[in-house]
Structures are given as structure tokens and as C-alpha cells.
Amino acid sequence: MSQIGLRCAVPEEDYVGRLPVVHNLYNMGKLEFHRPVTFFVGENGTGKSTLIEAIAVAMGFNGEGGSRDFFFSTQDTHSELCDYLTISKSVSPKDGFFLRAESFYNTASFLERNSNMIRYGGVSFHNQSHGEAFLALATNRFEGNGLYILDEPESALSPQRLMSLLVVIDELVKNNSQFIIA
Secondary structure, eight states: OOOEEEEEOOOTTSHHHHSHHHHHHHHHOOEEEOSSEEEOOOOTTSSHHHHHHHHHHHTTOOTTSBOTTOOOOSOOOOOGGGGGEEEEESSOOSEEEEEEGGGHHHHHHHHHHHOOSGGGTSSOGGGSOHHHHHHHHHHHHOOSSEEEEEESGGGGOOHHHHHHHHHHHHHHHHTTOEEEEO
């Protein structure tokens, strides 16, 4: 598991700098992820997804989701927060994925065009429900010894499927993985 440290230098007068989560991070000076699973929780509009997205982009993931080798963009809308983050890590994970609920359709479409889907369970994500596709991705694609950044995974999942995702997370944590989840 990688020890990830995060420093933020966003000017407070900037919109992103005024988001509560970013403002607090700026005032703290540094945020470290020592645990295998970190959850960001809070009210809508506090900046959880903005921070998760910025961490993912700063770590080299596609802003719309995917692994580090996903090079597509339907609309470049990620915030500039990633430009103000300094990431430090003790180990580079061998695997990783940024999974975000709001742009999963775009990620699934990219995979349909550029993959035989074997690594993802062999079934088109567009031929499954949103929740089934989300869980199939986590179950089949997440290999362990990785960093997995999940933005609002609960929005796609029923309570039963959410419990299934927790089992997958637990198994991957036992396989030296780290999760950052909003």
C-alpha cells in the first residue's frame, strides 16, 4: 500500500479555494492517507468530488475516469485544483482506476470502442444495468496492489450490491490495495 501525502496551494480568493474541503486542506497544510480505505463524506457542494477528481488527475488518471492509459475526453471540465496539489507517495501502485459515477457511461463507451472487454468480465457494460456494470468493473478489472479512487459509487448500487462492493474492497485491501472514496 502506498502512503500518499497531499499538499494544496490554492489561493483562497479562487472559487475552488473557497470550497470547504479545499479551504480546510489549505489551512491544514498537508493531508496524508495512511489507511487502506479513506472516505470523504459531507454535504453536497462541500468539494468532496472536486477533491477526489483533483487527486485522480494529479495522480495521472483521466479526469472522466479510467486507468492511467485512458486518453479520451467528451468535455474537459475538471477543476484546476489538480494544478495546485503536490502528491507524494511512498510506493507506486501497480494497478489503479478512477471510477466516477457521473461519467461512467463515457468510460464504458471508451472501453466498448477500444477493448475486447475480457479484462472487464467479457460483457458489454451497456448491456447491463448501471449498478451491474459498476460492480462488474470493480470485480473483474481491479486486480490488487493498486490505488482505486471512487467517486460516489453508492449512487449506482442497490443496498445489496453496495454490500458486494464492500466485500470486493475488503479482498483488494488484503491484496495490498488502497481506496480513496467520496
